[in-house]
Amino acid sequence: MKEFEYTIKDELGLHARPAGLLVKQAATYQSKLTIEKVGGKSADLKRLFGVMGLAVKCGETVKVTAEGEDEAAAAEALEEFFKANF
Incomplete structure (x- = not known):
C-alpha cells in the first residue's frame, strides 16, 4: 500500500473540472x-460523485x-497530478 497527503492550495478547492x-x-x-478528507469522509477516487461529495476546500x-x-x-502519478492542479 502506498499513500500520500496533500493540502489543497487552489482557491476553489477540489472543484468539478479538475x-x-x-x-x-x-x-x-x-x-x-x-x-480521504483528513479527519472526515473517504471516497473511491474513481467515482466523480464520491470525490465531489467530500467538498474539499x-x-x-x-x-x-x-x-x-x-x-x-x-501514487506517484496522482501526487504529481495534485501538485500540478490543486
Whole structure:
C-alpha cells in the first residue's frame, strides 16, 4: 500500500473540472484508489460523485491511498497530478 497527503492550495478547492480529470486519471490504474478528507469522509477516487461529495476546500488536507499491483506508479502519478492542479 502506498499513500500520500496533500493540502489543497487552489482557491476553489477540489472543484468539478479538475476533479473530473483526476477521476479520469485514476481510472487508468488497476489499484484500488481512495481519497480521504483528513479527519472526515473517504471516497473511491474513481467515482466523480464520491470525490465531489467530500467538498474539499482550500487549505484542507486529503490522503490518497493506492493498493494493488500498480500502486507505486498510481501514487506517484496522482501526487504529481495534485501538485500540478490543486
